[in-house]
Amino acid sequence: MKRKEFLKKASIAAVGSSLLVQSCKSEDADSSTGPAIITNKKYKWKLVTTWPPNFPVLGEGCNMLAEWVKTMSGGRMEINVYGGGELVPALESFEAVSSGAVEMGHGAAYYWAGKSPALQFFTTIPFGLNAQQIDSWMYCGGGLELWEENYARFGLVPFPAGNTGVQMAGWFNKEINSIDDFKGLKMRIPGLGGKVLKKAGGTAVLSAGSEIYTNLERGVIDATEWIGPYHDYKMGFHNIAKYYYAPGWHEPGPILDLFVNKRAFDGLAPDLQEIIRTAAYRLNAWATSEFEAKNNFYLSKLINEEGVDVRRFSDDVLAGLKQYSQEVIEEVIAGDEASAKVYESLMKFSKEIRNWSEYSEKLYYNSI
Ligand code: CA
Numbered sequence: 001m002k003r004k005e006f007l008k009k010a011s012i013a014a015v016g017s018s019l020l021v022q023s024c025k026s027e028d029a030d031s032s033t034g035p036a037i038i039t040n041k042k043y044k045w046k047l048v049t050t051w052p053p054n055f056p057v058l059g060e061g062c063n064m065l066a067e068w069v070k071t072m073s074g075g076r077m078e079i080n081v082y083g084g085g086e087l088v089p090a091l092e093s094f095e096a097v098s099s100g101a102v103e104m105g106h107g108a109a110y111y112w113a114g115k116s117p118a119l120q121f122f123t124t125i126p127f128g129l130n131a132q133q134i135d136s137w138m139y140c141g142g143g144l145e146l147w148e149e150n151y152a153r154f155g156l157v158p159f160p161a162g163n164t165g166v167q168m169a170g171w172f173n174k175e176i177n178s179i180d181d182f183k184g185l186k187m188r189i190p191g192l193g194g195k196v197l198k199k200a201g202g203t204a205v206l207s208a209g210s211e212i213y214t215n216l217e218r219g220v221i222d223a224t225e226w227i228g229p230y231h232d233y234k235m236g237f238h239n240i241a242k243y244y245y246a247p248g249w250h251e252p253g254p255i256l257d258l259f260v261n262k263r264a265f266d267g268l269a270p271d272l273q274e275i276i277r278t279a280a281y282r283l284n285a286w287a288t289s290e291f292e293a294k295n296n297f298y299l300s301k302l303i304n305e306e307g308v309d310v311r312r313f314s315d316d317v318l319a320g321l322k323q324y325s326q327e328v329i330e331e332v333i334a335g336d337e338a339s340a341k342v343y344e345s346l347m348k349f350s351k352e353i354r355n356w357s358e359y360s361e362k363l364y365y366n367s368i
Contacts, residue, residue: 040076041269042076042077042078043076043077043078043268044078044080045077045079045080045104045264046080046087046102046103047062047065047066047079047080047081047082047106048082048084048086048087048088048093048096048097048102048104048105048106049081049082049083049084049090049093049105049106049107050090050093050106050111051083051084051090052083052084052209053082053084053086054083055083056231056234056294057162057230057231057287057290057294058106059081059083061106061162061283061286061290062081062106062283064286065081065161065258065279065282065283066078066079066080068279068282069275069279072275072279073271073272076272079104087102088102090107093105093106093107094107094111094112094154094156094259097261098155099155100155100261100264102261103260103264104258104260104261105259106161106256106257106258106259107259108123108254108255108256108257109123109158109255109257110122110124110190110191110254116150117332117335118336118338118339118342119150120191120332121342121343122143122146122147122150122158122255122257122342123255123257124251124252124255125192125325125329126192126249126250126252126321126325126329127249127252127321127322128252128253128346128350129252129253129346129349129350129353130166130252130253131163131164131165131166131255131288132253133253133350133357134163134253134255135160135284136349137345137346137349137350138160138255141345141353142345142349143345143346143349144158144160146341146342146345150342152262155262155263156259156260156261156262157259157261157262157265158257158258159257159258159259159260159276159280159281159284160255160257160280161256161257161258161283161287162255162283162284162286162287162288162291163254163256163284163287163288163291164227164228164254165228165288165291165292165295166228166247166248166251166252166253167225167228167247167248167251167252167254168225168226168227168229168232168244168245168246168248169245169246169247169248169249170225170226170244170245170248171216171223171224171225171226171232171237171238171240171241171243171244171245172222172223172241172243172244172245173222173241173242173243174222174243175243175311176245176313176317177314177317178317178320179316179320180201181317182201183200183202184202184203185201185202185203185222185223186202186203186220186221186223187203187204187205187222187224187225188204188206188212188216188223188224189204189224189225192250192325192328192329192332193225193249193250194206196250196321196325196328199324199327199328200324205220205221209226212224212235213235213236216240216241225248225251228248228291228295228298229294229296229298229302230294230297230298232244233301238302238306242309243309243310243311244302244310244311245310245311245312245313246310246311246312246313247313249313249318249321249322249325255284256287258280258283260276329343
């Protein structure tokens with residue numbers, strides 16, 4: 001019976017979609033009476049990024065996005081990409097796009113937690129979703145609508161635009177065998193992860209990307225996290241740190257964002273809006289895939305050519321970090337209504353998708 005009902009529903013859906021095609025066709029036929037799209041208006045937009053100029057994957061991806069938009073729009077839209085500091089300081093990108101000084105930016109929503117704590121939930125949270133799962137929440141689980149709602153308060157429109165995948169826990173100069181080993185540890189680790197380290201008795205040190213190497217070399221910090229094997233190799237951390245720990249419990253699948261000034265976006269013809277939306281989708285897919293491909297290549301290089309001691313945190317260490325993470329997140333949502341709303345949606349989706357993962361991803365990984 002159930003199969004029959006399903007088939008019946010499926011055929012209704014098929015009829016429905018062919019009706020949709022028909023109605024679209026008839027609308028097309030009438031389009032001469034609809035609003036005219038001005039096809040000769042040219043746009044020159046600026047995209048400011050939080051990354052160094054041409055930074056692998058992230059800056060590189062923004063350059064590619066500009067090319068795609070130019071080609072898809074037949075040259076009607078040109079985007080000039082600027083590295084952090086070239087036009088505005090990296091961490092002022094949000095403000096620059098929000099105010100309309102420039103039209104677009106690329107970064108990560110958790111950089112803007114100071115503007116509204118809820119924004120950090122749109123990037124990643126400790127022990128949160130992986131790249132595939134957070135995309136699913138964004139595109140098909142209500143995440144993007146919530147993100148749009150939260151960014152609209154700042155005159156911005158967000159688009160998911162890349163994901164680093166599960167990061168590494170970082171580089172350490174002492175072994176971490178128990179949660180107590182974090183006591184007194186000075187580590188460069190930003191955001192919620194830094195707050196978790198503090199609960200574990202450590203000190204979270206904020207250093208700009210350019211200062212991390214020297215700080216670790218001189219012992220100003222005992223440990224640092226960065227991204228994953230590809231970018232970490234380029235930073236040369238293997239020359240000055242003893243152990244490389246996994247997994248990146250604090251950033252399991254951080255999503256990067258393309259943020260566009262809402263007034264500028266709303267002023268575009270619908271086809272150009274769709275071009276930007278489509279280019280952002282492509283950037284999201286490309287950057288995520290590129291991270292995965294390069295991290296795999298550079299991990300082998302670190303192990304086989306550089307002799308790096310790669311280790312994994314014990315289950316006890318991870319359980320301790322998880323407990324502290326829960327406490328940190330509860331403190332954030334207790335003090336902020338917007339955060340509580342976003343977190344509720346994220347947690348509902350996480351719970352459901354994890355039930356499914358028990359039977360899909362986890363069983364599959366354990367079988368290979
Ligand atoms: Ca990181």
